[in-house]
Amino acid sequence: MMATTISLITGGNRGLGRATALALAADGSDIVITYRSNPDEASGVVASIEALGRRAAALQLDTSDVASFEAFRAAFAAILAGWGRDTFDNLVNNAGHATATRLGSTTVDEVDLLFAVHFRGPYFLTQTLAPLLADGGSIVNLSSGLSRFAGDGWSIYGAMKGAIDTLTRYLAKELGARGIRVNAVAPGPIATDFGGGTMRDNEQARAFMSSQAALGRVGEPGEIGDIIATVLSDRARWVTGQRIEASGGTLL
Numbered sequence: 001m002m003a004t005t006i007s008l009i010t011g012g013n014r015g016l017g018r019a020t021a022l023a024l025a026a027d028g029s030d031i032v033i034t035y036r037s038n039p040d041e042a043s044g045v046v047a048s049i050e051a052l053g054r055r056a057a058a059l060q061l062d063t064s065d066v067a068s069f070e071a072f073r074a075a076f077a078a079i080l081a082g083w084g085r086d087t088f089d090n091l092v093n094n095a096g097h098a099t100a101t102r103l104g105s106t107t108v109d110e111v112d113l114l115f116a117v118h119f120r121g122p123y124f125l126t127q128t129l130a131p132l133l134a135d136g137g138s139i140v141n142l143s144s145g146l147s148r149f150a151g152d153g154w155s156i157y158g159a160m161k162g163a164i165d166t167l168t169r170y171l172a173k174e175l176g177a178r179g180i181r182v183n184a185v186a187p188g189p190i191a192t193d194f195g196g197g198t199m200r201d202n203e204q205a206r207a208f209m210s211s212q213a214a215l216g217r218v219g220e221p222g223e224i225g226d227i228i229a230t231v232l233s234d235r236a237r238w239v240t241g242q243r244i245e246a247s248g249g250t251l252l
Contacts, residue, residue, distance in 0.1 A: 005029040008089040011095030013041040015048035015192040019225030025054040034061035063095045063121030069128040087134040092139045093122035101152035136179040138232045143186035149251040172241030181240035188247025189218040214249025
């Protein structure tokens with residue numbers, strides 16, 4: 001029997017993070033999620049994971065606050081010790097937010113926050129946690145279809161995700177000697193509450209984006225969770241340094 005894996009998912013209290021946590025739990029992994037400001041949501045995800053027969057915990061983390069990462073590492077290490085481990089197996093850098101940045105009305109603060117959450121945070125969190133990541137482990141960074149195709153008003157967000165695509169290749173090279181794989185998963189339009197829930201709630205927007213996809217619809221959170229779980233698994237053991245787009249063929 002394979003040993004139980006332990007996975008850490010940032011922003012795991014909702015959306016794609018929640019879907020990823022549940023998919024990994026269904027595959028047999030114990031789960032630690034982070035949340036920024038909604039402990040009740042996080043508790044609900046923990047309960048859902050435990051209902052699948054897996055161990056689960058939630059820790060507060062603001063990925064824009066690099067100064068808090070050492071304390072987070074200590075709290076995470078304490079959970080691992082309680083589960084009889086001093087390492088973990090999978091890291092999913094998922095936490096994020098959406099801010100439109102149209103040329104002419106974008107502020108420095110908006111750009112700084114997008115950089116802090118979507119690039120600086122994942123980089124320094126990975127650096128902080130790398131000593132705890134087991135040799136042979138795996139990392140998935142969340143990218144976006146918007147790093148390949150251009151959407152009106154998403155220039156800085158798309159640029160940050162393009163930077164994540166590049167960072168993924170470099171991390172794969174740096175960590176490869178330890179057998180650690182690093183890949184990026186790039187969702188297209190998905191029916192979540194991200195960006196105000198447009199793809200979930202706005203039928204006109206859903207219809208338009210469905211018309212742009214080869215598979216003729218927008219995606220569902222569980223489909224991205226399944227992709228991430230597959231990329232993290234041993235079934236993808238020869239894949240590293242790749243940007244894997246899961247967009248249903250949007251704007252091919």
